[in-house]
Amino acid sequence: MDLATYRLLQDIGGKLALLGIGVAVFLAVVGLILFLADRAPKKARDKVQLAVFVAPALLLLLVGLVWPALQTAFTAFTDGRGTFTGFQNFVWMFTQPTIVTTLLNTVVWVVLVPALSTAIGLAYAVFIDKSHGEKILKSLVFLPMAISFVGAGIIWRFVYEYRSPGYEQIGILNQIIVWTGGEPQQFLINSPFNTLFLIVVMIWIQTGFAMVVLSAAIKGVPLEIVEAARLDGANSWRIFWNVTVPGIRSSLVVVVTTITIATLKVFDIVRTMTGGQYETSVVANEMYTQAFRLGEPGQGAALALVLFVMVLPIVIYNVRVMRKQKEVR
Amino acid sequence: MTTRTRRAALSVAGVAVAALALSACAPPTGPGGEEIDCTDYEAYGEPGGAVEVYATIQGVEADQLVESWAAYEFCTGTEIQYTGTQEFETQINVRVQGGDAPDLAIIPQPGLLQRVVGSGSVVAAPAEVESNVDEYWSESWKEYGTVDGTFYAAPLMASVKGYIWYSPNQFEELGVEVPTTWDELMTLTETLAEGNTDTYRPWCVGFGSGDATGWPGTDWIEDLVLRQSGPEAYDAWVAGELPFSSPEVTAAFDSAGEILRSADYVNGGYGGVESINSTTFNDGGLTILEDQCSLHHQASFYEAQWPEGTDVSENGDVWAFLTPPVNADDPASVTGGGEFVAAFNDEEATASLQAFLSSAEWANIRVGLGGVISANQGLDPANAGSEIGRQSIEILQGSDTVFRFDGSDLMPAAVGSASFFTELVNWIGGKDTAQTLSDIDATWP
């Protein structure tokens, strides 16, 4: 074994040891706290135990999310260097053509991704339900969920790869166009359709999630209702709309919500595929660019605040659904 | 220990480990295998400790950088932890704002340096560094490292922009000459275009560079503004006094557009005008070697992009001439770029390394390892690893050359790192010139 290999192994060993120690320390601390809470004096025991159970999570959230969110909300009304500027960052946002494009792109993303992922996922779930090889067919579509956005970006850049007419194509999509007698396209560069080709990547990733959740929900729709509808003479299409869809409504809400939030936060896909160039930027990417690359924390924070406002209705809706469910229970 | 080469030790994951390994054993040896003589390093003291250097430089160039200070590390007992990342331009802001600044940062643009200095965490350069810079650099280079009258950052490496790469062999076969004026260049382009095939075009261009796509285009515009309208207009433009929509800058766009937006002149080996944006700047000129194109506009550092074994010489596979002036008797003028070393604390080890990096000794060691050049006046051009390098050093050191720093690197970030790039990309895509220019002007803060 040469020295370089030896050192590499040593380095790996050290890191794995760190991993072991980290996990062990965490488990030991949690165990110890739980044990001590159990031994607390009888009178205060319930209170101590409540504190032990919720405090660590709440503390981390307070420090890691609540406080930063407040700080960012404040920064949005400054120039990022401590001078209060009122609504100037927001005026800037809606008067800069590139930022307006960014905002519009985000709207397109947030409309198309949840709608199409859910629709395709649901259709697929219905189509393959009870078919031979359902398990494999499910795995194939679910697989992209396991792939990182960065990896997906590489995979799809390879699909969209462009060579000029007359050269041999190495991207499958342009090759198909050439085979059918068309001109190869620069999918990621030609605005405004390039945004759609980025959206395809996100749909590719999210459809599997929608499909798996909805498939499970469909299997939970009681057979008796379906049979009753059939006896009433309803056809498959009507049964799907009048029985299956209402039966899986709450699952649909979960799916659409989760995908919508993920879409609003999308950053890696845009960053690895176009870097936000060619009018493809979205808010989550632009706020990173403004705050860190261009050194304008105030403008970045203002964009973050806009993102926050965009997600707010979805969360409010979900909270109301959650409240209702609690009342039912 | 004899089988162990320094290279092997350095290839271990993480430079920190490598540095430890180095300081723990026998003295390192120079490139020729000779023992290191520490007397050269006495001036830097023996501060010990560790210094973190953070930069954009990666790959082979980073290996050479690490090699350039190996002897310094051995003699001063300082451990240098080098991190090179492509995300530098964003991460340096994140780290500074998060209170986690490195000891030294090698900042590739004066504009970025100004923003980082504006955050208040950069310390003024120590006296030894300032005296080194006064001794070895021209007044204007010192000026780029100065913000609001305080000198912060010494220049490090440099590059000369505006070279046009071509193949001497190909030129000889075609019976054409290197042009000496812009008009001759256009005539040459026209002549070459007579040989157009399905794939051959006179020029090959690549603007692609991730989220900075478009920057090679800024070099075209800067070269033309400087040559057509002179240094005063150039300075006014960079300072924001002369808008993009002015006749001077418009003329530069028009001249560049005659080449860049002509389907007859671009993009050899890659396709039509639209392929400029999708071709990466690294690949941009490589089709010269396949006889698919004849001319490629890119800085001196493009030399490192040619595949191993390419004969880069006046009569070889590739060579370069400077973008010619408008009139043959105009003063020689070039644009160029460079890096600056900023310190975030005034600890002894940091200051010592900073002084070393600003010295002529370091410049000679680093340039001797190949691939880069510096504007350091104490640099012996003969140390350059290549003819282009030697020529570029002479241009940078020459007093009769009008030198101007890369304009987009000096402009406010909203323009110089954002709208100038993106609008050039749109302009290549066919956007109207006047509209392009007024859209850039609208983003000037």
Place this chain on the structure above:
Amino acid sequence: MATPIPDVSRKSARRTELGDRTPRTKTGRVKQQLTSKWATTAAIVIAVVWTLPTFGLLISSFRPESEVNSTGWWTIFSNPSFTLDNYTSVLVSSGASSASLGSYFVNSLVIAIPGTLIPLGLALMAAYAFAWIPFKGSGPLFVTVFALQIVPLQMALIPLLQIFTNMGINGSFIGVWIAHAIFGLPLATFLLHNFISEIPGDVIEAARVDGASHTQIFTRIIVPLSLPAIASIGIFQFLWVWNDLLVALVFSGGTADVAPLTQRLAELSGSRGSDWHLLTAGAFVSLVVPLIVFFGLQRFFVRGLLAGSTKG
């Protein structure tokens, strides 16, 4: 403890298991109608379209450099060629300043495992408290935790970085672990709460009457009964951490000692954007662990996610 354990886990497992083919009380006949020829065709088209991009990547990663960059991967069927060189060059080779992918691979593991366990453990405890320890303000507090999902990561980076710097844990694995724990908590707490609150109240009441403390109920009833949910949410959190780029970018300090695979891959994608032989192999290396986790544990995948949402 002799408390009879009700059949909650089996109940939820039955209706949510991935690839469950047994026709129990299901809508079998209706589906048969819907699953017409067209539906089958559509399903196959979707399956092919969804698989092809990954398949092309896999094939390309085994093709020699010159061919990857000049001809399409589909030509391999007429002109087969195979090499492991691409993997060798991304996994082993390295310079003085950059480590090989192999080293980043280890970093990813060291980040992802605690980055999954820590938020999972804390979320489980919090979820139990929200579900079964009645206290004042429990409802609004839980809603707040859920709502925190909307805080964009980017908003939290700098303030958190300042705190970490003050604590001196920035650029270390500990910092990355804590960051992932924070960002994973809202969703994990929400989903685990949905599952845990479905555990029948009489079980817990019976234990309380027997004099069991919250700690005992938690460790002896809640944790064992929640295992399916823990597994499924754990897998999601693991994939999320493994695939993350932004948190790593900021909290790992970017050094080869701590940075994960995704960061290196993103750099390759930027700096070597047209070296497809390296990119394809590199991307596939980063896929291996998620794929193993995915195929090995897929039957746990959706159980916990669905609790409380499939009632209709």
